[in-house]
Amino acid sequence: MEGKVVFTVFRHDPSAGERPRFVRYEVPYRSGMTVLDGLLYIKERIDHTLAIRYSCRMGICGSCGMKVNGLPRLACFTQVSELGRSIKVEPLPNHPLVRDLVTDFTAFFSKHRAVKPWLIRKDAEEQENPTRQYLQSDQELERYIQFSYCISCGLCYSACPVVTALPEFPGPQALAWLYRFYADSRDQGGRERLRLVDDATGIWRCHFAGSCSQVCPKGVDPALAIQLLRRAVLRG
Amino acid sequence: MSERRLMLLHYVTGIGILITGAVHLWVVFFTVPLDQTIWETTMLFDNHPFAILSVYRNALLASTLWLLLVFTTYHAMNGIRVILMELIPNRSFVSAIKWVLIALGLFLVVYGTRTILIAYNIR
Numbered sequence: 001m002e003g004k005v006v007f008t009v010f011r012h013d014p015s016a017g018e019r020p021r022f023v024r025y026e027v028p029y030r031s032g033m034t035v036l037d038g039l040l041y042i043k044e045r046i047d048h049t050l051a052i053r054y055s056c057r058m059g060i061c062g063s064c065g066m067k068v069n070g071l072p073r074l075a076c077f078t079q080v081s082e083l084g085r086s087i088k089v090e091p092l093p094n095h096p097l098v099r100d101l102v103t104d105f106t107a108f109f110s111k112h113r114a115v116k117p118w119l120i121r122k123d124a125e126e127q128e129n130p131t132r133q134y135l136q137s138d139q140e141l142e143r144y145i146q147f148s149y150c151i152s153c154g155l156c157y158s159a160c161p162v163v164t165a166l167p168e169f170p171g172p173q174a175l176a177w178l179y180r181f182y183a184d185s186r187d188q189g190g191r192e193r194l195r196l197v198d199d200a201t202g203i204w205r206c207h208f209a210g211s212c213s214q215v216c217p218k219g220v221d222p223a224l225a226i227q228l229l230r231r232a233v234l235r236g
Numbered sequence: 237m238s239e240r241r242l243m244l245l246h247y248v249t250g251i252g253i254l255i256t257g258a259v260h261l262w263v264v265f266f267t268v269p270l271d272q273t274i275w276e277t278t279m280l281f282d283n284h285p286f287a288i289l290s291v292y293r294n295a296l297l298a299s300t301l302w303l304l305l306v307f308t309t310y311h312a313m314n315g316i317r318v319i320l321m322e323l324i325p326n327r328s329f330v331s332a333i334k335w336v337l338i339a340l341g342l343f344l345v346v347y348g349t350r351t352i353l354i355a356y357n358i359r
Contacts, residue, residue, distance in 0.1 A: 165322040200321060200330065204243045233240055 005029045005080055007038055009050065010090040013099045022088075023047075029080060035087060036064050036075035039101070051100035059217060062153030065092050066101050072155040072215045092158035094171075108154050111170045115178040115196055120189035140185040147180035147225050149218045156212035156222050168201035172212035172222035175203060179225035182232060194233050203229055246314050249307040256304035263297055292355035305348040313341040 004026045012020035025046050027038045036054055043050045052075075054064040059077040066075055067090040069083055080087065095103035121127040156172040157163055163171050170178075178197060181187050197203040203226060212222040264274045292298050317337055321330050 162322070166325050168325065198238060198240050200239055201325075202239065204239055205318070205322065234244055236240070 003029055003085075005033075005038060006086050007042060008086070008088045009039070009042070009101070011050070011100050012097060013051075014097060015099075031081075033080045034076050035066075035068050035073070035078045035080060035083070035089065038080060038087070039075060039089065051098070051102045053102045060151060062151035065103075065153045065155050065158070066090065067092055067158070072158045074153060074155070074217045077217050092154060094158045094160065094163045095154060103154075105154060107167075108157055108171070108173070109152075111174040112152065112177060115170065115174045115181075116189065116193065117177045117181060119181065119184065119187050120192065122188045134186040136185055143185070144180045144183040146220055147176050147183075147222075150176060150180070150216075150220050150222075151218055153217065155215045155217065156220075159211040159215045161209050161211065162205050162207055166201060166205055169205050170197060170202065172206075172226065175206075175229060176220060176222040176225040179229045179232075182229065191236070194229075194236075197229070198233050203233060206230075242314060246311060249311040252303065252307040253311060256300050256307060259297075259300045260304055263300075292352060295356075298352055298356050302349060302352050305352070306345055309341045309344045309348075313337040 005028075007025045007027055008022050009025060010020065011023050012018065025042045027041050027046075030037075034057075036052075036057060039050065039052050040054075043052065052064070052066075054076060055061040056063070057076045059074055062074065064075040065072060067073075068075065068078055069088055072092055075089075089101060091097050091101050091103050095105060095108060098104050119127070150173060152173060154173065156176075160169070160172055162169045175197060178193055181189060182193050187193075206223075206226045208223060208227070210223045213220070213224070216222065266273060292301070314337075317330070317334060320333055324330070
């Protein structure tokens with residue numbers, strides 16, 4: 001693939017009171033180019049006012065989530081060669097817009113914090129000042145290891161149809177994190193954790209559309225975590 | 237009642253509908269109380285206008301029908317509650333509609349029970 005790639009980029013600044021619009025940019029293609037590379041080319045050489053958020057450029061930090069050709073993806077993790085010559089880039093759905101491709105993750109991270117994503121020990125003193133290591137077997141590790149690969153990029157949250165319909169729903173990321181700690185043999189949160197999501201807007205509202213698992217760039221399966229969590233809640 | 241119990245009942249009644257519904261359909265399509273199945277005699281109304289009453293007059297089948305009524309009513313009312321909750325995510329509306337659905341569900345069960353009892357007692 002050689003020549004130019006056309007980026008159609010969503011542009012909108014809510015604070016300026018302007019109307020949302022799509023702007024076309026032509027970017028020269030080079031081998032190995034990612035969508036983030038293309039956007040940075042636009043920002044550096046064509047339009048400095050384009051707002052994007054990124055950090056590590058290698059699929060670890062989860063900062064550059066955006067909707068690329070209709071699907072939530074990490075811009076740094078998406079090769080232009082996979083998409084063809086025409087690429088449409090929009091901000092992530094289900095997150096309030098800040099500007100252009102930058103979205104506000106405040107609600108997302110407050111839901112993340114609400115599920116207490118840390119190990120809970122019954123002994124408060126031990127929790128603050130651990131006196132020993134808490135060893136695990138391979139089998140105990142396997143119960144939650146895949147869910148710990150989550151980088152909190154928010155792609156699953158933006159793909160979730162339930163979050164769209166019911167903004168109070170915790171979302172797949174928070175629920176997967178909850179299960180990750182619930183399934184951890186070192187954790188003593190148990191029922192306290194389950195009660196956090198056993199309400200009218202909690203875990204029961206998942207439709208099991210599975211779009212969260214489809215879009216996860218790290219291969220995490222939040223839909224599975226939600227089903228396992230439901231089973232745990234049902235068993236009390 | 238906690239959401240966990242509400243949804244547990246939702247799943248249990250769903251399985252209950254499958255079982256009692258299967259019994260109901262089996263009775264209607266495959267049992268032969270007179271010289272035809274209930275479905276056939278109901279379709280040929282002139283021949284045996286009250287063949288269906290044979291179902292109600294059997295205590296076991298009438299009980300199954302009543303269970304089907306209760307399971308279906310609960311499952312439907314809770315399903316509507318869940319749909320409305322997502323359609324109109326307003327806590328006070330959801331709380332209000334819950335009582336409307338409980339009242340509607342009770343009415344359906346009472347009215348259906350009345351129908352089954354009346355049919356059961358006809359001689």
